[in-house]
Amino acid sequence: MLTETDQNSAEGITFPRGFRAGAVRAGLKTEGDDLVLILSDRPAAAAGVFTTNQFRASSVDWCSQLMKSGDGRAIFCNAGNANACTGVPGLLDTVRIAEAVGRALGVDRNEVFVASTGIIGVPMPMEKVNAGIDRAAKELGSGRDVDNRVSRAIMTTDLVPKQTAARFQSDAWDGEVRFGGVCKGSGMIAPAMAPPHATMLCFVTTDASVGPDLLQKALTHAAGRTFNRITVDGDTSTNDMLLLLANGASGVSIQDEGPAYEDFVTALEQVCLTLAKEVARDGEGATKLVEIVILGAETEADALKIARTVAESPLVKTALYGCDPNWGRFLMAAGRAGVQIEPSEVTVKIGDILVFQEKGVPFDEAAAHAYLRQKEVRVEIDLSMGEASATMWTCDYSYDYIKINADYHT
Amino acid sequence: MLTETDQNSAEGITFPRGFRAGAVRAGLKTEGDDLVLILSDRPAAAAGVFTTNQFRASSVDWCSQLMKSGDGRAIFCNAGNANACTGVPGLLDTVRIAEAVGRALGVDRNEVFVASTGIIGVPMPMEKVNAGIDRAAKELGSGRDVDNRVSRAIMTTDLVPKQTAARFQSDAWDGEVRFGGVCKGSGMIAPAMAPPHATMLCFVTTDASVGPDLLQKALTHAAGRTFNRITVDGDTSTNDMLLLLANGASGVSIQDEGPAYEDFVTALEQVCLTLAKEVARDGEGATKLVEIVILGAETEADALKIARTVAESPLVKTALYGCDPNWGRFLMAAGRAGVQIEPSEVTVKIGDILVFQEKGVPFDEAAAHAYLRQKEVRVEIDLSMGEASATMWTCDYSYDYIKINADYHT
Numbered sequence A, B: 001m002l003t004e005t006d007q008n009s010a011e012g013i014t015f016p017r018g019f020r021a022g023a024v025r026a027g028l029k030t031e032g033d034d035l036v037l038i039l040s041d042r043p044a045a046a047a048g049v050f051t052t053n054q055f056r057a058s059s060v061d062w063c064s065q066l067m068k069s070g071d072g073r074a075i076f077c078n079a080g081n082a083n084a085c086t087g088v089p090g091l092l093d094t095v096r097i098a099e100a101v102g103r104a105l106g107v108d109r110n111e112v113f114v115a116s117t118g119i120i121g122v123p124m125p126m127e128k129v130n131a132g133i134d135r136a137a138k139e140l141g142s143g144r145d146v147d148n149r150v151s152r153a154i155m156t157t158d159l160v161p162k163q164t165a166a167r168f169q170s171d172a173w174d175g176e177v178r179f180g181g182v183c184k185g186s187g188m189i190a191p192a193m194a195p196p197h198a199t200m201l202c203f204v205t206t207d208a209s210v211g212p213d214l215l216q217k218a219l220t221h222a223a224g225r226t227f228n229r230i231t232v233d234g235d236t237s238t239n240d241m242l243l244l245l246a247n248g249a250s251g252v253s254i255q256d257e258g259p260a261y262e263d264f265v266t267a268l269e270q271v272c273l274t275l276a277k278e279v280a281r282d283g284e285g286a287t288k289l290v291e292i293v294i295l296g297a298e299t300e301a302d303a304l305k306i307a308r309t310v311a312e313s314p315l316v317k318t319a320l321y322g323c324d325p326n327w328g329r330f331l332m333a334a335g336r337a338g339v340q341i342e343p344s345e346v347t348v349k350i351g352d353i354l355v356f357q358e359k360g361v362p363f364d365e366a367a368a369h370a371y372l373r374q375k376e377v378r379v380e381i382d383l384s385m386g387e388a389s390a391t392m393w394t395c396d397y398s399y400d401y402i403k404i405n406a407d408y409h410t
Helices: A058-066 A087-105 A126-138 A144-153 A212-225 A259-281 A300-312 A314-321 A327-335 A365-372 A399-406 B058-066 B087-105 B126-138 B144-153 B212-225 B259-281 B300-312 B314-321 B327-335 B365-372 B399-406
Strands: A002-008 A019-024 A035-051 A071-081 A112-119 A162-170 A177-184 A201-206 A241-246 A289-297 A347-350 A353-356 A376-382 A388-395 B002-008 B019-024 B035-051 B071-081 B112-119 B162-170 B177-184 B201-206 B241-246 B289-297 B347-350 B353-356 B376-382 B388-395
Touching: A002 A259, A019 A126, A019 A144, A035 A058, A035 A087, A035 A126, A035 A144, A035 A201, A035 A212, A058 A087, A058 A112, A058 A241, A071 A087, A071 A126, A071 A201, A071 A241, A087 A112, A087 A126, A112 A201, A112 A241, A144 A162, A144 A177, A162 A259, A177 A259, A201 A259, A212 A241, A212 A259, A259 A289, A259 A388, A289 A300, A300 A314, A300 A327, A300 A376, A300 A388, A314 A327, A314 B399, A327 A347, A327 A353, A327 A376, A347 A365, A353 A365, A399 B314, A399 B399, B002 B259, B019 B126, B019 B144, B035 B058, B035 B087, B035 B126, B035 B144, B035 B201, B035 B212, B058 B087, B058 B112, B058 B241, B071 B087, B071 B126, B071 B201, B071 B241, B087 B112, B087 B126, B112 B201, B112 B241, B144 B162, B144 B177, B162 B259, B177 B259, B201 B259, B212 B241, B212 B259, B259 B289, B259 B388, B289 B300, B300 B314, B300 B327, B300 B376, B300 B388, B314 B327, B327 B347, B327 B353, B327 B376, B347 B365, B353 B365
Parallel strands: A071 A112, A201 A241, A289 A376, B071 B112, B201 B241, B289 B376
Antiparallel strands: A002 A162, A019 A035, A035 A071, A035 A241, A162 A177, A177 A201, A289 A388, A347 A353, A347 A376, B002 B162, B019 B035, B035 B071, B035 B241, B162 B177, B177 B201, B289 B388, B347 B353, B347 B376
C-alpha cells in the first residue's frame, strides 16, 4: 500500500536527496533569473518524453538522442529564447551548451539535457548563456530558496511558479521515496508527448533507483495520463519536454515490474498530475481550472477523444468564462468528436447538477451559474454505453486570452 | 467554355426562374422576420448535405430522409429556435411543420424541407410557427425585395445578410443557367457535411434541369471544396445544412456526366464559394477574412489537414487579430497537424512577403504588419514536397469573439 506522507508546493526540484540546483540571470528575459542548472551528485537513470510537433527545437533533438543511453546527470534550462526554427546553427548552439555545462559541472556532455523556452527563430545569445552557466555552476545548492528561484527562472508567460515536493512510503519498499518537480507553461499548451519524441517544460527528480527502461516505461505511462491530458489552446509547442532523473539516493531500488514498481508509477503519476493541473490552471487568461470527465464510453480511447474535443472547443471555453450552464455546447462538442455515440442516452452534469438528459430536465440555472463561478469546476458527460472513462483538464477563454496573444508581437 | 455573365449580391434565392419566396415575422427572434418559405413552381430535383455531428437536429433527420426520393418543391426555414436536442417531441414538430407547409402551399409534405436555427433544447412554439407559415404562403413573390427579406430573416448572430445571384452561359448548353443562394452562419462554424447527413444553413436554387443523383454528386463535390473548407471556431453545429433545388425552368437539361455537367459543377462551386467566404468573413467577432493556402503537399488530403489545423489554431487566429507576422505560430500549427513534412524545406509567405525559410530570411516586418491590417489576407505555406494543394478560409479571434460567446446566456 502506497502512502503519501507529505506533499507541498513550497519545495521542489531539490527535495529528493542527492540533487542540487542553481538559478541565475543570464539576461535572456527582460528581467529576473532565466537560466537554471540541475545536477544529480551521482549517476542517475533518465527518462523523457518530447513534443510530437514536427518543428522540433534543437534541444528536443538533442535530448531524445541522449535518451538512448538512459543515463543523465544534469539538466540545463533557459527561458527567453526557444532556440527553435534556428536550423543547423541552433543545433550546434545546443551542443555547445551541453559541452559548456559538462565542463562547468565536471560531467560528460552526453549526460547533460538541454531545455529552452521563449521566442522562436532568434539565435541563442551564446555569450550570455556561457557566462550564466559558469555562474550557476558555482551557486549550486538545495532547499526551499533554491527551489523557488528555479521555479521562477523557467517561467515565461506564466503568472505563477509551479512546483511540487512529495514523499511516499510503501509496504513494497523500505524507507521513503521522494519526488521533486518543477514546470512551466501557460500558452501553446496541448502537450502531445511520446517517447522518445513533449512550451510545456517539466523536470522531475526522484531519489528512487530505477533502471532506465523501467523508468521510461513509468514516465510514458504517467505522461499519457497527466500532461498529455491537459490543454489550454490545443496548440502543441515545438519545445515540450518532460524529463525525469532517478538517482537512487534513497536506497530504494526498483528493478522489475511488481508491487514496488506499481506503487512507484502511482506516485509518479500523482506528482505529474499535480504539476499538469497547475499548468492548465495558469493557462493564458484563465479564470478557472475545468475538469472534463467522460463516463460510460466503450473504450478509454473513445472517452479521451470526446474529452479532448470538449476541452478544446472555443464555444465551450467561452461559455465557461461566462459561467453559462450551456449544455447545448457540451453536446455539440461531444457530437463532433468522431466517436459513435447514442445521443438519446447521453446525460450532462455540471458539478452535481444534472442539466441534460434526453427527455429534458428542469434544473436550477442560478445554482449552475453560481457553481460555474468557482475557481475549479467539473463537467461530466455520461455516454451510458460502456464502462470506460477519461478526464481532460482545461481552462476557460477570457478577454485576457485574446489580449495576451494578440498583443504579443514578434 | 463557361462564362459567368453576371454575379451580384443584391439578388438571391428567387433569381432563377420559377422560384418564389416569402419572409414573415412569426415571433421567434426578438425582432424582425424569422420565418421563410421558398417554393419551386414546378417539381424540382433536390440535393443536400447535412451535419455529421451526432447530435443532429430533427430537421436534419427529416431532410436527409427526404433526400432518398431526390424530389423537392419547398423549403421552410425558421430562425430563433433550432429544435435540436428536443427528442421525439421535436421530431414530431418538424413533421407537423412539413405538413403545415404542404397544406399551405398545396404540395406533399414529403416535398418540404425543414431547416431551423437558433437556441438549442427549447420546444418549438408551434402556434407562432403555424400562423407564420400561413401568412408567408400568402405573400410568396420574387425579386430583390423578397430576396433581401429572406436573407435577413434567416440571420441569427450574423451581422450581415449573405446572398448571391449569378447567371452562366456555356458552349455546352443552350441558353442561360441561373443560380440563387442565401445562407446564414457566424458561430459554431466548421461545417463537416456529408451526404446524406451540414448552424450554417444555405439554400441554393437553380433553373437548370439536373437529375437527382447527378445533382447530389455535384453538390457533394461543391460542398467539399467550399463550405467544408471554412471554419470560424472549429465547432461543428448540430443543424448545418446545404440544400439545392434544381427546377429546370431555364430549359437547360443536364442528364449525364460530360462537358455540360462539368460546367454546371464549376458554376455551382463558384456560387457556393462566394457564400462560404461570406460566412467566414462574418465569423463571430471577426475583423478579417483569412485565406490559408498550403502548397507543395504530397496529397490534397495532407494539404487540407494542415490547412485546417492552421486555420483553427487559436494562436494563429489571435496573431492575425494582432496583425502580427508571427511565422513561428504558423509553423507550430503546421507541425502538429499529423502530416509527415520536411521542416527544413518549408517556406511561409504572408501576402507576397516571404517571412520564413530554413536559413532565416530578413523581411520588412512593418510591411507585413501593414499587410495584415487589411480586411482580406492570405497566408501561404509551401511544403516543397509535392504538387498537391488546398485552401481553407477562416477569420481572426478578437475581443468580440469572447464577448459574443461569453455574454450569450442560455
